[in-house]
């Protein structure tokens with residue numbers, strides 16, 4: 001189920017996003033800024049009510065202060081710095097990301113989000129695997145940033161936009177640079193359509209807008225107060241993930257089948 005951030009953050013209409021050092025690796029370098037900028041472009045086109053701001057300030061380990069969202073490239077065990085957080089196994093070669101929403105159970109609102117993207121996402125080719133192209137990697141990250149707006153797996157779409165539940169990859173005919181995420185739709189030319197360019201369906205936009213109401217419905221700013229009076233007494237976690245299913249054979253594209261299996265929900 002979708003969940004809102006604290007009033008303080010909802011009224012700010014902005015999430016501050018921190019990329020840690022793992023995002024400077026060769027497979028993700030440059031894609032973080034690109035994903036932020038792509039998201040903000042969609043936000044402006046679709047009046048989502050929330051924009052993203054890259055910050056160099058890491059989230060405070062206490063759960064309060066610093067960035068609202070962290071982004072890391074991961075492979076293996078993921079542990080969050082909160083009491084009660086159990087480690088989660090994450091495969092850094094699969095085409096999926098994972099977002100862990102941390103919420104304060106007293107107010108049932110999100111207080112932090114931690115995004116993980118695979119360090120070395122692979123796609124199966126007829127003769128072995130290779131790193132999936134940058135367009136697909138960037139799309140995986142933007143998908144997770146949409147989860148950071150408060151959306152859960154229940155709001156996934158089946159086809160037609162970046163919030164697709166089980167996307168597959170259209171392999172670039174000239175290598176990784178041409179790899180795209182299969183939208184599951186066909187253009188006027190009868191060819192399968194892919195991302196980038198990123199597409200967001202109205203349905204996904206509506207889910208986000210509901211969580212980020214605009215000024216007409218905003219409470220008087222004079223009445224604002226911090227929602228959290230002290231450190232969270234406990235935190236609860238919701239995990240949402242994004243997994244690519246097997247590459248489907250599609251006309252006009254290289255044919256390949258990927259061994260990727262639908263991901264397990266790891267809540």
Ligand SMILES: [Zn+2]
Pocket residue numbers: 143147153156165240241242243
């Ligand atoms: Zn997802």
